[in-house]
Amino acid sequence: MGFELRGRGIVEGKCVAEALVSSMPISFLGDVDQKTGLVIAKTHDLYGKLLKGKVLCFPHGHGSTVGSYVLYSLAKSGLAPKAIVNERADPVIVVGAVMANIPMVDGVDITRIRTGDIVEVDAYRGVVKVIR
Amino acid sequence: MYLTKEEERVYDGEYGWARQVCMKILVKLGDLFGADRLIPIDSAHISGVSYKTMGDVATEFIEAIAADANGKAAVDATINPQSFDAEYLAKKLPRELMDAQLRITRCFERMGVKLSYTCTPYYIESPHMGAHLAWAESSAVVYANSILNAWTNREGGPSALAAAIIGKTPNYGMHKAENRNPSLIVELEQPLREDVEYGALGILLGKILRDRIPLIKGVEDAPKDMLKQLGAALASTGMTNMFHYRVNQRVETLEKIMVENNDVKKTVEELNTANSKKPDLIFIGCPHCSITEIKQVATYLDGKKIANNLEVWVCTSPFIKRKTEYYVHKIEQSGAKVLAGTCAIVTWTDKLGIETIMTNSAKTAHYAPTLNKAKVILASLKECLKTAITA
Numbered sequence: 001m002g003f004e005l006r007g008r009g010i011v012e013g014k015c016v017a018e019a020l021v022s023s024m025p026i027s028f029l030g031d032v033d034q035k036t037g038l039v040i041a042k043t044h045d046l047y048g049k050l051l052k053g054k055v056l057c058f059p060h061g062h063g064s065t066v067g068s069y070v071l072y073s074l075a076k077s078g079l080a081p082k083a084i085v086n087e088r089a090d091p092v093i094v095v096g097a098v099m100a101n102i103p104m105v106d107g108v109d110i111t112r113i114r115t116g117d118i119v120e121v122d123a124y125r126g127v128v129k130v131i132r
Numbered sequence: 133m134y135l136t137k138e139e140e141r142v143y144d145g146e147y148g149w150a151r152q153v154c155m156k157i158l159v160k161l162g163d164l165f166g167a168d169r170l171i172p173i174d175s176a177h178i179s180g181v182s183y184k185t186m187g188d189v190a191t192e193f194i195e196a197i198a199a200d201a202n203g204k205a206a207v208d209a210t211i212n213p214q215s216f217d218a219e220y221l222a223k224k225l226p227r228e229l230m231d232a233q234l235r236i237t238r239c240f241e242r243m244g245v246k247l248s249y250t251c252t253p254y255y256i257e258s259p260h261m262g263a264h265l266a267w268a269e270s271s272a273v274v275y276a277n278s279i280l281n282a283w284t285n286r287e288g289g290p291s292a293l294a295a296a297i298i299g300k301t302p303n304y305g306m307h308k309a310e311n312r313n314p315s316l317i318v319e320l321e322q323p324l325r326e327d328v329e330y331g332a333l334g335i336l337l338g339k340i341l342r343d344r345i346p347l348i349k350g351v352e353d354a355p356k357d358m359l360k361q362l363g364a365a366l367a368s369t370g371m372t373n374m375f376h377y378r379v380n381q382r383v384e385t386l387e388k389i390m391v392e393n394n395d396v397k398k399t400v401e402e403l404n405t406a407n408s409k410k411p412d413l414i415f416i417g418c419p420h421c422s423i424t425e426i427k428q429v430a431t432y433l434d435g436k437k438i439a440n441n442l443e444v445w446v447c448t449s450p451f452i453k454r455k456t457e458y459y460v461h462k463i464e465q466s467g468a469k470v471l472a473g474t475c476a477i478v479t480w481t482d483k484l485g486i487e488t489i490m491t492n493s494a495k496t497a498h499y500a501p502t503l504n505k506a507k508v509i510l511a512s513l514k515e516c517l518k519t520a521i522t523a
Contacts, residue, residue: 029503060342064499066186072290073187089164095161
């Protein structure tokens with residue numbers, strides 16, 4: 001069982017992993033600890049969560065333009081999410097994902113995905129498949 | 133996206149790895165956001181300069197670009213603040229952190245960018261109206277688009293660096309006139325009175341607007357320094373690149389939202405995370421102080437002494453510090469420090485034993501809890517200065 005959500009592929013790649021879903025925008029600089037990949041902003045709904053290995057779903061990026069480097073650094077340290085799914089991509093997240101080579105899709109209604117869902121991200125076709 | 137023959141050669145790596153990587157970043161963004169071509173830019177402003185925010189991995193990326201003989205800036209480029217100033221913080225912080233910072237700064241030197249160390253490059257040289265730019269540093273992006281009417285997207289640190297090296301940026305988003313119009317009107321129940329209220333409005337709107345461009349009514353006559361606070365805060369919580377504040381266009385058909393005074397007050401309260409009223413550090417200059425702000429601080433502190441066991445930092449660019457020597461002297465006579473080319477957010481305040489930061493900047497109030505592990509007292513400039521001498 002499950003269903004498919006169609007969006008736009010941004011950084012090519014394919015993976016299957018557990019979803020970590022936020023209803024809030026993310027600023028990788030500030031919200032996420034670069035050394036651990038832990039969400040450290042107390043006001044964030046993902047506070048205390050590790051991004052590593054997850055399909056990270058959030059509406060869009062915001063805030064600091066250094067966020068691209070943080071995402072890149074997380075990937076080089078093996079702490080990055082396995083894929084990124086956005087409602088709407090912004091340049092800061094896109095550049096980070098490109099440099100880090102993290103599969104990324106946008107244009108997806110992320111409210112249909114729940115934390116803990118197993119999802120298959122096919123960023124070649126821009127498709128996110130939720131397996132329930 | 134259309135590439136010229138020359139641009140294609142860069143893309144294919146004929147001019148080395150650094151220019152190829154940079155071109156690939158620009159082409160990816162261009163393709164994704166529907167650019168038709170690359171357009172020349174007047175200047176680039178690069179974020180990702182402080183070692184504190186960059187760390188080793190990102191530093192290595194910058195080093196790789198700088199090591200390439202072709203990794204040179206093709207246009208005027210400026211850079212954001214670094215993690216210390218030579219006169220004060222350099223003497224208080226561990227040597228190895230200084231060395232790590234120097235690795236980054238040497239790269240930018242090698243690339244031929246201007247070592248401006250500021251988030252307010254527009255005070256050094258204001259871009260022309262209608263100029264195309266590739267600026268990172270979200271507060272400067274909003275200031276350029278909204279107040280200077282220069283045109284830039286909110287670049288990520290690496291894409292601003294890429295644009296500096298290629299000398300071009302993809303033609304999309306804020307580079308197109310049709311994308312620069314307001315799509316809603318913000319009305320204020322009551323006029324804003326002081327800097328923190330402008331900042332709070334920014335924080336509040338950033339959360340609501342996402343990337344929509346507002347026309348904010350009732351701030352037309354506000355000093356530029358207040359609009360700077362508004363824009364910096366707006367960019368912290370949103371992805372909005374611009375606001376309008378001059379009511380000279382036909383917009384009556386647009387959707388309206390009303391911001392009540394209570395919303396502004398509540399936002400200020402939410403940003404205040406300190407239990408104690410006693411700060412360890414009072415920080416003015418986020419974004420970096422203008423000449424007017426330096427004068428305001430100097431006028432207030434003239435002939436006074438700041439309280440014992442209290443750090444007071446007034447942060448600005450090396451350029452503005454040199455230009456305001458007379459006022460800087462007055463400020464420093466009081467015991468406060470004028471730090472050039474750095475700020476509280478991009479340095480290690482926690483390593484200096486600072487637990488509570490008092491500031492007039494909503495942007496700092498937004499970032500300090502995570503980036504400085506500090507509690508925040510957000511208060512007006514006047515209130516901050518008053519506390520500085522009586523705390």
